[in-house]
């Protein structure tokens with residue numbers, strides 16, 4: 001590897017912290033900055049503020065040596081050749097990204113630039129943010145020779161973030177000159193020349209010495225659009241399959257067979273064709289909205305993105321109506337909610353469809369007992385305490401005496417439930433699965449009535465199919481598979 005690069009990462013959240021740990025893992029010197037003093041203290045003291053596989057081990061390996069933590073942005077910037085901005089870009093007014101955190105960081109960087117720096121947009125930002133950063137630096141009196149601004153969007157997925165970072169499908173670098181592109185190429189060199197994968201203690205994944213990571217250099221605008229377009233495309237796949245699922249249900253077809261049949265087409269691919277409660281999280285909803293806003297600003301009609309959003313919103317109502325149809329009335333019903341995180345293997349609850357669903361059920365008067373392997377503490381911080389909202393220490397306790405179990409998050413552990421034990425715990429054996437983790441016939445053979453998405457409901461032998469559906473708006477329920 002060429003000389004290690006001194007790197008500063010501003011923002012130690014899901015992206016910044018993983019990036020910092022992984023840059024250290026591939027041999028660089030990293031200072032990780034956050035203005036949340038409590039988080040910095042926790043990180044310095046050996047804690048890990050987020051739930052992410054491999055992250056604790058990487059931090060334990062590099063903490064205090066090649067990765068350090070501080071709230072002093074100026075000092076960190078001064079010491080670094082490359083400054084990565086990885087702060088949040090939440091949804092702002094009218095769908096546009098709120099770039100105020102990025103702007104605040106850029107203003108602080110401006111006060112600390114004494115020598116040439118490459119400033120890297122790692123946060124997801126709309127096209128032309130690069131120009132804005134440049135402009136803000138000029139306004140603060142920084143001469144153009146003292147910096148370059150590069151776009152290096154991040155594609156990691158929470159839950160597999162470390163492996164995604166070290167074994168990326170691609171690394172995108174948007175740079176408008178060679179000098180800055182070269183710095184980014186040096187940073188990622190251990191992944192692109194394969195030398196990292198040759199190390200005996202390298203974390204194994206999809207890349208290898210013979211198939212190292214690919215780095216693509218584009219203009220800054222193209223790199224910014226690649227990120228928004230990638231997320232919008234993935235969200236579109238999810239909304240598409242959910243729309244097909246609703247049609248499948250209306251004609252007694254099976255969305256799992258349909259997804260497999262579509263996904264085997266190599267032009268389409270199997271991933272992101274899982275029907276369910278819809279997408280959520282801190283990225284897809286806001287990135288679809290921000291991308292749509294960008295198009296509107298430029299006079300481009302990108303109505304497709306509005307449809308993607310609408311289908312995703314409607315999917316929650318579709319599921320809510322399934323619960324109502326299965327239980328007739330909801331007031332006073334005891335429901336076990338399995339899952340709070342927006343997807344499995346993470347503790348992130350931002351824009352979680354599971355939480356939206358629980359709120360709808362609580363408003364309808366149901367008594368909800370929730371269990372999530374990692375996201376319960378975060379949920380307690382945002383869901384106001386309510387008499388009808390409870391938490392359980394494991395999924396079987398959540399299911400105890402429940403009128404129905406709802407599967408809201410696709411945690412691996414929810415796909416491996418001891419079904420006989422679950423059945424014994426419940427008052428009525430009804431499972432309403434928003435993530436299609438089970439096969440209807442398997443659930444029926446374990447004595448459950450099993451409602452899922454885009455597939456016929458499997459009824460418990462003694463129960464049979466109701467002749468009148470309780471919900472008026474939900475998709476029609478048809479016979480047993």
Ligand SMILES: NC(=O)c1ccc[n+]([C@@H]2O[C@H](COP(=O)([O-])OP(=O)(O)OC[C@H]3O[C@@H](n4cnc5c(N)ncnc54)[C@H](O)[C@@H]3O)[C@@H](O)[C@H]2O)c1
Nearest residue numbers: 011012013014015034035036086087088089123124154158
């Ligand atoms: N989470 C993901 O899966 C993911 C994936 C790809 C891209 N992204 C993008 O990466 C960016 C960061 O996302 P995230 O999920 O890591 O956010 P996050 O909220 O987890 O982390 C942001 C961090 O920035 C810190 N911060 C805010 N203002 C600061 C300041 N002025 N100085 C220092 N620190 C500051 C916050 O305290 C927080 O720790 C967003 O633009 C997001 O869209 C996220």
